[in-house]
Amino acid sequence: MQTTTQLNLSPDRAIALFQAEARHYELPSEETKTGLKVISPYGEILVARETSGVRLTLSSSDRAKLYVLQETIDHALGEIGEAESLCWSSSLAGARPPSMTLATVVSCQRISPSYFRVRLSDPDLERFSRDGLHFRLLFGPQDRPGEWPSILESGRTDWPGGTAAWHRPVYTVRMIDPLAGTLDFDVFVHEGGRVSHWCETVRSGDEVGLMGPGGGWLPERSWLGLYGDETALPAIARMLAASAPDTTGVAVIVISHANDVQVLGHPEGVSVKWLLRGRDAPLIDELKALQLPEDQQRFIWFAGEKREVEAARKHLATLGLRKSEWQAAAYWVR
Ligand SMILES: Cc1cc2nc3c(=O)[nH]c(=O)nc-3n(C[C@H](O)[C@H](O)[C@H](O)COP(=O)(O)OP(=O)(O)OC[C@H]3O[C@@H](n4cnc5c(N)ncnc54)[C@H](O)[C@@H]3O)c2cc1C
Incomplete structure (x- = not known):
């Protein structure tokens, strides 16, 4: 699976930028005839010099992973003000991001003085049992309830009310029951926590948005x-x-x-x-x-x-x- 976009950067700057990111995240990279290849846990990034500038091509075995990779790059380029011109070739306009799941709250119970355990259900939750221990909860702006991110014609994500208006805290998958299609996560209750407050008010049947999985994986060491x-x-x-x-x-x-x-x-x-x-x-x-x-x-x-x-x-x-x-x-x- 692939998606590609032209970058509004000079080839040298683009290659230097991706080399620096690869070093920072300790990702293997190699120079190719046309530019640079970086291998990430989510897929491969090719930065290629072209006569008209520089082309970025992302490949992955899985649509959700490809999207996580695309979002990560979008975010990194956004930080240096270079994301607006991106136009990804994937034709998913109008759809929900493939890395997003809209799950239903089954229960939210206080399991000890400082923790709630939240159980969610959705057939798509099984994918959270691999590729990453964590996910993001999605809380949109209060004046836009029920509105969720979708994909624009440019392939970029439209966050209703703007990206900055979304609170996206990271949580850890505590348990997955693939047969029941449920996912549990534990919330540590702390003062001022938006998720702590959500746990106190959420009801079974409520919808909740999740993005992922992502982050680290299980260390296989003796x-x-x-x-x-x-x-x-x-x-x-x-x-x-x-x-x-x-x-x-x-x-x-x-x-x-x-x-x-x-x-x-x-x-x-x-x-x-x-x-x-x-x-x-x-x-x-x-x-x-x-x-x-x-x-x-x-x-x-x-x-x-x-x-x-x-x-x-x-x-x-x-x-x-x-x-x-x-x-x-x-x-x-x-
Ligand atoms: C990879 C990863 C995995 C994580 N997994 C879990 C998990 O499984 N369960 C879990 O409970 N948390 C987990 N966290 C931590 C969680 O994402 C943060 O605590 C987050 O800030 C909670 O969001 P919030 O909306 O409740 O609070 P926010 O709106 O982010 O913060 C509100 C206020 O609370 C303060 N605050 C945030 N966390 C704490 C804390 N722990 N103690 C005291 N004050 C705090 C902030 O400084 C801020 O002042 C994880 C974080 C990461 C990066």
Whole structure:
């Protein structure tokens, strides 16, 4: 599956831009006879010099992935004011973006003092069980209820009321039941949270928009060091549940309330430690206290508030690990 567009940039600038993005996201890239090829988890990006300028061609095995790739590029070019002239060749005008699902709320229940569990249903949800652990919830402008994004003649997405008017927080797929066509996600309740408020008011039968899947995937390693705060609990739960039975390691999770502890399925060789916010030492101290194993198949994962993640990155950079051995992701900003 392919889509293509002309770019309103000089070939040298376009190639330099995509080379820099590939380096930033650590994506493999190679120079070709006509320009540059970048391989992403969603598909291939070709930047080609032409007599009339530069052409961008995206290829993917899947329509939804192709669209995620296109949206990512659209967003990146938008940041430098170069997205308006894009005109993608895919002929989906009028349709909903293929990476979007309009699901129905089945239930939203308080499962512990700080979490709601939301269950959604839709036959299309099965695709959220692969290619990425996360998705975006879509909340449109309040004065345009029931209006959802659609594809314009240019192949770009029309966000009713403008992109900036949409709140698109990221959540983690906690569980998928492919037979029932349901997806569960857990919402950490925090002050001022739009999603926390939504959980208090949503009713079964309400429609909700989702975009994805996207983000990281399950680390397949023999030793795991997983460190996360309340918002990362669902991702750690999913990683532990999917780990091979002989995996060893540690999982350290911060909770806000002693009764937020969940029974997590995990390999016997992985110890799970719960830290109570305000009582126990901060997560970063646990990471700093880690005795790094010599295991060649080790992987450290850290997620939480942006500043804590920056501190974790700084510390991890001092350990002499290969880049493929760790990941630190900001899940929210204070
Ligand atoms: C890859 C990824 C996966 C994620 N998965 C999950 C998940 O499964 N479950 C989950 O609950 N969250 C998850 N998050 C975090 C979630 O996206 C953010 O917390 C988001 O800001 C929540 O949106 P909101 O509409 O509730 O709040 P916003 O409208 O974004 O923010 C409102 C206010 O709340 C503050 N705020 C945001 N998060 C927190 C917090 N955790 N504690 C205290 N204050 C906060 C903000 O600083 C702001 O002042 C994930 C984030 C990422 C990047």
